[in-house]
Amino acid sequence: MSTILNEVLHANRNYSADFDKADLPMPPGRRFTILTCMDARLDPAKYAGLSEGDAHVIRNAGGRATEDAIRSLVISYKLLGTKEWFVIHHTDCGMETFNNEIMTDLLSKSLKTASVDSSGWHDCCEGPGSKEGKYINWLTIKDQAESVTEDVVRIKSHPLVPSDIPVYGYIYDVKSGRLIEVPAATAAGRVA
């Protein structure tokens, strides 16, 4: 068994040994949802003060308002009753280090993990690669305040999102652990 699998199962045995959350209902108790990045340095339960049962958490590369995030948000509200949503991107995000062309080019040469230095991304090795990278929009980020605002606007203007849901836009600072408001996003996410 892999070391990681062994460690995860060991941690899970400890967690479940004194488990006292069996009676939590399915709908989030505090009725809100966070959309944020998959980045390993972010723990939304810790940075936003969540206990099990409190809130939905949606995460993807960048914390972007993709079709899949919209699918999840609509289910979160329509079927499970959340009433406020957060979009939280973060400083030093990997999504700022490349663009669609760089990713497509890297994947076409090799699927293996690439390395990065001051001159950019470099593939470790030749092949096997795939040209399929061009069929994915990688949704990279140039400016965090802009990406948060764009994503809040996209969510607020979606035809399946009721107009009375406030959407708050924040950037998580990985150096300080602080949530920093993006005023343009919060303004766009306001209930009219």
Added chain:
Amino acid sequence: MSTILNEVLHANRNYSADFDKADLPMPPGRRFTILTCMDARLDPAKYAGLSEGDAHVIRNAGGRATEDAIRSLVISYKLLGTKEWFVIHHTDCGMETFNNEIMTDLLSKSLKTASVDSSGWHDCCEGPGSKEGKYINWLTIKDQAESVTEDVVRIKSHPLVPSDIPVYGYIYDVKSGRLIEVPAATAAGRVA
């Protein structure tokens, strides 16, 4: 200011007050990724024993292997060096309570939160609704072991996923906090 926003910012001030994670690097230290459901009862950091900096966490409604999850997984491996992935669905998932037809019908009548009882889902009120629900595949779940296995198979067979990444399939039991292996998924996720 909303009560929830106030509480989240208060919790964040406490978290950042004694923040000691400023030097964590961008790539996940333990080099693995978890794809799991947005459900409020699930805290992957707790149920799998993660600290900040350890692992990527991708979450959506159901923990499904959507195009967006694949986008995130490929970035996780190709640019940030993760080497093992988990797909973790869970018992008592909201995605088992409806299907595409039910959701499309509910949204066409009203965007507001619906209620559920033993006879199924009911809309609270008439309009405003939207017919846009039919353009989204809601990716509902009939059987958790099947959905985990399907998603592991989909990930393993994606042209941008290298063959040497093991993918483990588990179900999180919300009544016990335990991770339960899905043997068919783990078999499908094995490195050949």
